[in-house]
Every structure is written in C-alpha cells, then in structure tokens.
Amino acid sequence: MLFITNRVLEQGLTPLPTEGTEFRLARSVNFVLANNQAEQSFYCCRRSGPFDYIEIGSTNLFDEIKALKADQLLFYIHGYSMLPEQVFEHAERLQRLLDRLQASNQVGLLKNPKIVVIPLIWPCDNDFGKVKDYFDDQKAADASGTAYMRFLQKFLSWRESNSTLDNPCLKRVNILSYSMGNRVLRSALQLSAKYYPQNSLGLLFRNVFMPAADVINESLNPDQAGGMIPAMSRNVVVYYAADDLALRASKIANVDGPVASRRLGHTGPENMNKVPRNVYAIDCDDFNNIYDDPLGHSYFLDDPRTGEPGLLLRHAWACLCTGRVPITPSFMPGRSDPNSRTEILNEQNLLNT
Numbered sequence: 001m002l003f004i005t006n007r008v009l010e011q012g013l014t015p016l017p018t019e020g021t022e023f024r025l026a027r028s029v030n031f032v033l034a035n036n037q038a039e040q041s042f043y044c045c046r047r048s049g050p051f052d053y054i055e056i057g058s059t060n061l062f063d064e065i066k067a068l069k070a071d072q073l074l075f076y077i078h079g080y081s082m083l084p085e086q087v088f089e090h091a092e093r094l095q096r097l098l099d100r101l102q103a104s105n106q107v108g109l110l111k112n113p114k115i116v117v118i119p120l121i122w123p124c125d126n127d128f129g130k131v132k133d134y135f136d137d138q139k140a141a142d143a144s145g146t147a148y149m150r151f152l153q154k155f156l157s158w159r160e161s162n163s164t165l166d167n168p169c170l171k172r173v174n175i176l177s178y179s180m181g182n183r184v185l186r187s188a189l190q191l192s193a194k195y196y197p198q199n200s201l202g203l204l205f206r207n208v209f210m211p212a213a214d215v216i217n218e219s220l221n222p223d224q225a226g227g228m229i230p231a232m233s234r235n236v237v238v239y240y241a242a243d244d245l246a247l248r249a250s251k252i253a254n255v256d257g258p259v260a261s262r263r264l265g266h267t268g269p270e271n272m273n274k275v276p277r278n279v280y281a282i283d284c285d286d287f288n289n290i291y292d293d294p295l296g297h298s299y300f301l302d303d304p305r306t307g308e309p310g311l312l313l314r315h316a317w318a319c320l321c322t323g324r325v326p327i328t329p330s331f332m333p334g335r336s337d338p339n340s341r342t343e344i345l346n347e348q349n350l351l352n353t
Helices: 057-067 084-104 132-144 145-162 181-195 245-253 310-321 347-351
Strands: 002-005 027-029 042-047 050-055 072-077 115-123 172-177 205-212 233-240 279-283 342-344
Touching: 002 084, 042 057, 050 342, 057 072, 057 145, 072 181, 072 279, 084 115, 084 310, 115 347, 132 145, 145 181, 172 181, 205 310, 310 347
Parallel strands: 002 115, 072 115, 072 172, 172 205, 205 233, 233 279, 279 342
Antiparallel strands: 002 042, 027 050, 042 050
C-alpha cells in the first residue's frame, strides 16, 4: 500500500540527492511513535507488511500512481488518536469494501470504477489518556497542513508536467477525511490558497467526503478557514449525525468565548444557504449508533451486522461512480424541493436514488 506521512521518522529527513545524478530514493524507515511533532516535510512511502515501510520518494510515488490499474484515487485522512498500523488497518478495510462494491456493482450503476486507497498519516499522540490526546492531536492536525500543502502542490506540478505527455495520468482524485482529519484537510487547502493562489481555483478533487467532521459547522462558508474545500472540489459531501456522542463531547471541549462550538459532523452545515451549491449534507442519524454502539462516531466503513459495505460507503460509492451526489428524487413523499442538497440516509432512500 502506498502512503504519505509527515510523522517523524527514526531515520531522519530524506537525504539530499547527489549533484549531477538522477535521484531515485528507496530506504527502509520506521516511525518514532512517541514523537507527535508535525513535520513540515512529507515522506512518500510504501508499506509491504506490518511495520515494514520503505520511503520511495515523490518521483517514484507519482510513477506508481500513474501505473496503478485503477480509475480513481481515494486519499484517506484518518481521525484522532490513531497510530500508523491502526490507520493501515482502516485503510485496508476501506480498500476491501470498495473492491467488493466494484466487483458486485451493488448500486446498479453502469460505471464501475476501480478505486485505490492511499492513506495520509499525520502524527497523533502516543500518550496515555484520550482527553490529553485530543488537544495534542488538534495542534498536530493544524500544523500538518504545511506538509500536505507542499504535497498537493508537488502533485499539481507533476500532473501539469505529465499532461503534456502522450499518455498523461487521467485518474480522478477524491478525499475521504474522517473526524479530526478534516482539520488537516482544512489547513492544507487554506495554506495552498495563501501561498499558491494560482492553483487554488482548479477542481483538484472530484469528491471530498467528510464523515463525522470534527470542525465547526460553519467551516465550509466561503469566509471561513474551510472555504477552499468546496472551491477546489466538484462535490463536498458532509455526513453527520445528531446523536454522535463523540462530537457532543468535542462541542464542549471546543468553546469559542461564551458559546460551545457546534461541529460539522454533528449538525451538518450551520446554514445551507451560506455554503456553495456543491456542498451536500447527508443525515446518518438512522444508522450511526447501530454501526458504532454507543458512540455513533465511526460509521463510514462496514455494517458490523453483516460485514458488508455500510450505507455511507455505498452512498459514497455512487458518488465515485457518477461524479454526482445521489439525492432522493423530488417526487418521493415528503420531498418538496427538487433542488435539495440534503438527504436522510437510510436503506429505503438509498434504493430510491
């Protein structure tokens, strides 16, 4: 599995190339798990097995991405308090579930793409205690924006130079940023717009999926820190649940003056009229606690009752296949607005989209 990280490596920074030679990096690396400093450098790597990692460098990574037998990429940004092997476990589950959807074409769509998952691993804390980890990880997530801004700009430069070739890389790019991982995404795109304004208007991402997003619920407004997420995406899909107990606790922990800050993954966007038209709000309240009892926070992978891809992932799969966000047709009972960008996600509504 390919991955990108800005965690501290035991082997130190990437060695500089020798002058006058083509630099094709490959070195074994290990994470320093006790160090949650957010590196400004990023490392492009491959995982061959548990605790078996090789840094291959960005040139090799982009070459391998181009050679992948896949139609689309899905960059996965994990949530808080997750160490690398836990992230890989989630990424592998996500890959297996997407492969299963691709093989079975469960949503009955004509297009049936092959998706490859590439995790972005930012430095969560290895300390004892979830509360301390939460605040440490917030700082690390925000600080990680610099590294992933640099990665995105390097990717954009490679894609631009690659576009002049006879066989350019045409894979579509998507992001799934879970929980606190949305702070990483928000920071990276905000910094990209600040330092590379010429690249900030391109639709880099086909779909950005934001399940259980642990950022304020006004984040996607154009005047807010996350305003560049819709600007650089075709579709932004917010999955939220009012009874997500983890985000209820997060709301209390994130007090802005006299007011507790409501979270995007708890309520959806504060006001749908203030966010761009490519932002969709999907209410997952009907199943989040069934998938993740009792917190109702981790509901974006499989249905634990069957082991099959869950409702959220099947909805996201339809977005990946079509480039459009499925919403129950306007003739369905209770639907009055044919231009609605909101949905209550359940088995019946998914079948009727």
